[in-house]
Amino acid sequence: MLAGGDRTRHLRGMDAPATLFDTAAARQRLARALRSGYASFLLDRLADDLDDRLAAVLRSFPTVLDLATPVPVAVPILDRRYPEAKHLRLAPLREPGGNRIVGDPELLPLAPESLDLAVSLLALHGANDLPGTLVQLRRALRPDGLFVGCLLGGATLTELRQSFGQAESEIEGGISPRVAPFAAVREVGALLQRAGFALPVADTDTLTVRYADPFSLMRDLRAMGMTNVLTERRRTPLRRATLLRAAEIYANRFADADGRVRATFEVLWVSGWVPHASQQKPLRPGSAKSRLADALGTIELKPGETGSR
Numbered sequence: 001m002l003a004g005g006d007r008t009r010h011l012r013g014m015d016a017p018a019t020l021f022d023t024a025a026a027r028q029r030l031a032r033a034l035r036s037g038y039a040s041f042l043l044d045r046l047a048d049d050l051d052d053r054l055a056a057v058l059r060s061f062p063t064v065l066d067l068a069t070p071v072p073v074a075v076p077i078l079d080r081r082y083p084e085a086k087h088l089r090l091a092p093l094r095e096p097g098g099n100r101i102v103g104d105p106e107l108l109p110l111a112p113e114s115l116d117l118a119v120s121l122l123a124l125h126g127a128n129d130l131p132g133t134l135v136q137l138r139r140a141l142r143p144d145g146l147f148v149g150c151l152l153g154g155a156t157l158t159e160l161r162q163s164f165g166q167a168e169s170e171i172e173g174g175i176s177p178r179v180a181p182f183a184a185v186r187e188v189g190a191l192l193q194r195a196g197f198a199l200p201v202a203d204t205d206t207l208t209v210r211y212a213d214p215f216s217l218m219r220d221l222r223a224m225g226m227t228n229v230l231t232e233r234r235r236t237p238l239r240r241a242t243l244l245r246a247a248e249i250y251a252n253r254f255a256d257a258d259g260r261v262r263a264t265f266e267v268l269w270v271s272g273w274v275p276h277a278s279q280q281k282p283l284r285p286g287s288a289k290s291r292l293a294d295a296l297g298t299i300e301l302k303p304g305e306t307g308s309r
Contacts, residue, residue, distance in 0.1 A: 020230065020231060021126050021231065022230070022231045023104065023126075023229075026225070026229040027092055029222075029225040030070055030093060031225075033223050033224055034071070034225075037223060038070075038223060038224065038225075039220045039224045041209075042207070042224065042265060043070065043071060046121050046122065046150055046267065047073040047077060047121065049150075049205070049269075050074060050121065053148055053271070054119075057146065060082060060084070060085070061082055061146070062084075062085055063086045063088070063115050064082055064086070064088070064118070065088045065089070065090065065110075065117070065118040067090050067120035067149070068092055068104075068105040068120055069120060069122065070122060072091070072095065073121065075087070075089060075097070088101065090105060092123075105123060105133050106132065108137065108140055110136075112139050113140070113141070113142045113145075114140055115141045115142065116145045117146050117147075117148075118137055118140070119147075120147075120149035120151075121150055122151065122152065125182050125183070130183065130191060131191050134191055134192060134195035135195045135196070138195045138272075143274050143276040147197065147270075147271060147272050149269075150267050151183070151188070152182050152267065152268070153183065153185060153266035154182045154183070154184055154266065155266035156264065157263060157264065157265070159250060159253070159261070159262060159263060159264060160250065163247070163249040163250040163253065166249050167248075171239065171241050172239065182266075183268065185203065185204045185268050188270050189201070195272075197273060197274065198272065198276075199272065200270070201271045202268060204267065204269070205266075206264060206266050207265045207266075207267060208263070208265075209262075209265065210256065210261065211260060212259075212261075214251060215247060217261070
């Protein structure tokens, strides 16, 4: 199952495998989810949040891109907010609609400075090279272009991770690779800066979804295409005893008073602008024209002085 983890070493390039995620398997899982009826409740909520965030940006964007959101929930929002714009979507799979490009966000098929706005929902946490993907996106945006996106953070599905870890330790004597090394919010903000984005902002939102039992959560993860696609995942079937023990641990440790169990989804929201001369810049040190002490109505103390005279 998909679970949260620490991506620090992988983002820094230390001891990282060449390919962390099996992208072919990820596409297969998404295609299976779409055939069976995609569970879009999480993306629907995040699309509403995206709409609110774009509402605070009081400007138009001539060319906009939906970058690899698993299903096109952001498309109607972009169509409504920017009706005169040229609309593009980089889709993970073929789908109906115009201006669709089937591709990989790690290999952006876009010319430099060809976009004004790019949005992405729950896609980039599956990139093997997240820093490189952000660099490519920065190059594809024009000066004063904007990127707004969200990805899963390290606390995602912590309950499921803990339950399977304990169950496997008890029954199988070890833990198999089930942990997707998601980034922390500070890391993503730093990556935006490294990629060349100006005015980077990163914040986190924790969503708690309640289920009748752990198996209902697992069914939803399958219906979202969010099962384990780590390249080092165990390829043999999960033992029934391990599954039942994990569900038992989950129900015992993470149930509310009414018996329903909790599932945590940590969502990291990030945004950044491509540098432009019109953007605000920090003042040079020492360029202030008034003292903070005067504004606060207090006495300014020099080094070594005390507050009593």
